[in-house]
Amino acid sequence: MKLYHGITSVCSIKVRIGLAEIGLNYDEQVLDLQKGDQFHPDYLALNPNGDVPTLVDGELVLVESSLILEYLDREYNDGKLMPRGRAAEATARHWLLKTLAIHDAINSLTFSTANRDRTLANKTAEEIEASIAKMPDPIKALKRRDLLDNGLDSVHVSQALKTLRRCFAEMDAELQNTPWISGADFGIADIAVVSYFDRLERLGFDGLMGGTRVHDWLKRMQARDSFKNEVLGRIDAAAADTMRRSGAQYWPALRDRWRTA
Ligand SMILES: N[C@@H](CCC(=O)N[C@@H](CS)C(=O)NCC(=O)O)C(=O)O
Incomplete structure (x- = not known):
């Protein structure tokens, strides 16, 4: 494969x-x-x-x-990552579907900040337009243009913060009694969402998870060999540093928006 x-x-x-x-x-x-x-x-x-x-x-x-x-x-894998039991399986599938909204939110926060900086620094206005014009989905293209034009003032950022607030509250509740999202065992739901919240941390926006159990869950995920090999082992340290420094400049303004989102 x-x-x-x-x-x-x-x-x-x-x-x-x-x-x-x-x-x-x-x-x-x-x-x-x-x-x-x-x-x-x-x-x-x-x-x-x-x-x-x-x-x-x-x-x-x-x-x-x-x-x-x-x-x-x-x-x-004989479905071993899918938890057994009606409620746990429904929870896992709920999170698999919810990744679409979470992805949209993380994409908004990335392209209104670090990726916006990188794109504006490395491409001319014509090159940016040309690459947006290649995006097959016109709605996603409109979104990309809006994020690059307006940064944190984009409506997509307000939407992203609302999505994440609800998501963290829900995840916090799931993690109240169990270490993993859909129960006592590590599973597919944990894998499905980890990279989105890791991205928030890489941008220096992990303050958004503050006070919820999501933060500790992320640490548990990051301690796994799969994460170490596939994320830490493969992402270039210099690029990671650029993202962190870029994100740090936006954090105070993002935190202000978060307070009122
Ligand atoms: N819902 C899709 C989203 C795929 C997606 O948007 N991938 C991003 C990277 S995470 C991408 O390829 N973006 C292309 C672009 O920005 O032009 C999935 O989960 O596979």
Whole structure:
């Protein structure tokens, strides 16, 4: 099987962590999202969304990171990452679906801050327009333009903060009696959301989790070998440092918005 992914892409990281937790070998092709590899016609033929990850397993082409995780667990792991029991399974599936909203929020906070800085520093206005014009989804293209134009003043940032506030409250409640999101055992829901909250920490925005149990849960996740190998072992230290420094400049203004979100 072959994974098309991006090294720092949050959706790719969760699939790499899933593959590592299950212990699967795979071929990989790393896409450079800044350069626009995701818009190459050969790749768009595989994944018309023009995003990563994509998993190719024989004849089967899978997109959507949470669905890929579920597929891998079902096909190659006897479903061991899916908790047993009606309530726990419903909780796990709830979080698998919720990753779509969480991804949208983390994308907004990343592209209104660190990725905005990087894009504006490295590309001309024409280059930015050209790369936005390649995005297959016109709504996502509008969003990207708005985040780059308006930074933290974008309506998508207000929406992101509302989404995250609800998400942290919900996750805090899930973690009240158990160490993992869907029960006593580590599972697919934990893998599905970890990279999004790790990104918040990398941006220096982990204050948003303050006072909730999400912070301790993240530490538990980060202590796992799968995380160490697939995140710490693969993300370039200099790029991580740039992201942290860039995010730090935005944190005071973001914290003010968080107070009133
Ligand atoms: N819901 C999709 C989202 C995929 C997605 O948006 N991936 C990002 C990276 S995390 C991407 O490829 N973005 C391409 C771009 O920014 O042009 C999933 O979970 O797989």
